[in-house]
Amino acid sequence: MKRFGVAAFDASKGAYESETLQRQSKEYDEQLKLFQDRLVQFANAHNNELKENPEFKAKFMKMCYSIGIDPLNLFDKDRHLFSVNDYYYEICVKLIQICRETRDINGGIVSLDELRKVYFAGASNVTEEDIEKAVEMLGSLDGGFEIFEIRNHLKFLRSVPTELTSDQTKVLEVCSVMGYASNSLLQANLTWEKLRCKATLNEMVANGLLWIDDQCGGREILYWDPSWITRSTQEHL
Amino acid sequence: MTVPPIYAFPPLYTRQPNAIIRNKQIDSWEDILLTTARENGLWEIDTEGKFTSQTTQELPPHLQGSIFSNESIGRTAPPLFVKEILSHMLTKGSLVQGGSDTTSAYLVLWKNMDSWASLMLEWCETTNKLGQVVTLYELTNGDESIGWDFHGMPQGLAARCLRLLVKRGRATMLQDEYDRDIAVKVI
Numbered sequence: 442m443k444r445f446g447v448a449a450f451d452a453s454k455g456a457y458e459s460e461t462l463q464r465q466s467k468e469y470d471e472q473l474k475l476f477q478d479r480l481v482q483f484a485n486a487h488n489n490e491l492k493e494n495p496e497f498k499a500k501f502m503k504m505c506y507s508i509g510i511d512p513l514n515l516f517d518k519d520r521h522l523f524s525v526n527d528y529y530y531e532i533c534v535k536l537i538q539i540c541r542e543t544r545d546i547n548g549g550i551v552s553l554d555e556l557r558k559v560y561f562a563g564a565s566n567v568t569e570e571d572i573e574k575a576v577e578m579l580g581s582l583d584g585g586f587e588i589f590e591i592r593n594h595l596k597f598l599r600s601v602p603t604e605l606t607s608d609q610t611k612v613l614e615v616c617s618v619m620g621y622a623s624n625s626l627l628q629a630n631l632t633w634e635k636l637r638c639k640a641t642l643n644e645m646v647a648n649g650l651l652w653i654d655d656q657c658g659g660r661e662i663l664y665w666d667p668s669w670i671t672r673s674t675q676e677h678l
Numbered sequence: 679m680t681v682p683p684i685y686a687f688p689p690l691y692t693r694q695p696n697a698i699i700r701n702k703q704i705d706s707w708e709d710i711l712l713t714t715a716r717e718n719g720l721w722e723i724d725t726e727g728k729f730t731s732q733t734t735q736e737l738p739p740h741l742q743g744s745i746f747s748n749e750s751i752g753r754t755a756p757p758l759f760v761k762e763i764l765s766h767m768l769t770k771g772s773l774v775q776g777g778s779d780t781t782s783a784y785l786v787l788w789k790n791m792d793s794w795a796s797l798m799l800e801w802c803e804t805t806n807k808l809g810q811v812v813t814l815y816e817l818t819n820g821d822e823s824i825g826w827d828f829h830g831m832p833q834g835l836a837a838r839c840l841r842l843l844v845k846r847g848r849a850t851m852l853q854d855e856y857d858r859d860i861a862v863k864v865i
Contacts, residue, residue: 459825545701646694646696647695653695654689658752665687669687670683671683
């Protein structure tokens with residue numbers, strides 16, 4: 442039906458509205474991005490003033506935070522932007538956050554690799570060394586954060602106070618290869634007694650470090666390391 | 679469709695003995711169910727975890743079976759565990775009894791009823807429907823609700839949400855000769 446007068450606009454009104462809204466929100470996004478970039482530049486240019494005037498610095502940081510700039514992007518550790526320690530303090534805060542949020546899933550053990558690739562993905566300049574240094578600084582808080590190494594190169598961060606036994610560490614080593622461990626795998630690879638395998642695995646399940654899987658073709662129970670979950674996403678990327 | 683990576687994690691399909699982990703596991707399942715329903719515009723699920731589609735449009739192949747069964751990794755959550763997950767969701771309110779044709783089906787609420795009611799109110803306000811009689815069909819299937827999240831919602835569920843507006847004194851329901859809700863007037 443052809444409509445006349447003002448009514449003619451009704452039919453196409455919806456389309457115009459959504460188009461305008463989309464355009465506007467895109468413009469806002471661009472402006473916000475630009476503003477964020479400028480703020481970072483500003484921080485770079487006026488570094489000394491920011492460093493000397495704590496009140497100014499606090500206000501500036503608050504502003505950055507409220508418009509969505511990750512503080513980690515503001516710091517430049519090579520040029521001692523602000524004070525170099527601030528950069529590591531920010532990492533510390535992030536680490537505590539991440540560990541708390543993921544503790545129920547991974548039992549408080551997370552690999553540095555996973556931390557950097559998955560959780561610090563937004564802040565590209567964070568290296569494993571930075572994380573290690575931040576963990577060292579956390580040590581003075583006595584919060585039980587500790588880094589340990591398996592297979593001589595894979596580093597893990599432990600955020601729960603219970604220390605891993607060497608047997609548990611060995612199981613994690615096996616898991617880091619296949620994603621899971623099992624009684625027979627441990628018996629074959631580590632030449633452990635059956636009882637030792639069973640006890641270690643069960644304890645790790647009780648501590649929340651491993652998830653069980655009883656549907657592996659009806660043979661035996663597999664014990665999976667939850668870090669597998671994010672590992673598989675990294676492979677997809 | 680995006681499934682969270684944990685959907686491919688084999689132990690997700692075995693009920694975890696550790697209670698803390700199991701809570702997390704059940705939360706993950708709830709997340710998977712709600713995300714799937716939202717992204718595919720689905721509203722009903724049966725007691726085995728099979729989504730039913732209201733439209734004639736066929737479900738994507740991976741959703742034709744139960745959501746609790748993942749063929750690509752050969753894992754299926756056992757019926758008892760499925761029951762536990764669904765009853766957890768019922769208690770939390772993200773699932774409610776009362777699918778359309780069978781008594782054994784659940785409605786999936788990927789937004790809670792209050793949010794749905796508010797959204798419908800918002801729709802009436804934006805499309806200038808205040809004070810007018812709108813049929814439930816118009817509301818859930820009409821051209822004017824395309825692009826709104828409740829488009830495609832079963833009319834029974836829509837009526838239940840609208841009743842919240844009635845309670846708030848913002849709407850009146852109209853029934854047909856069989857006493858079924860067919861239309862609403864929002865004021």
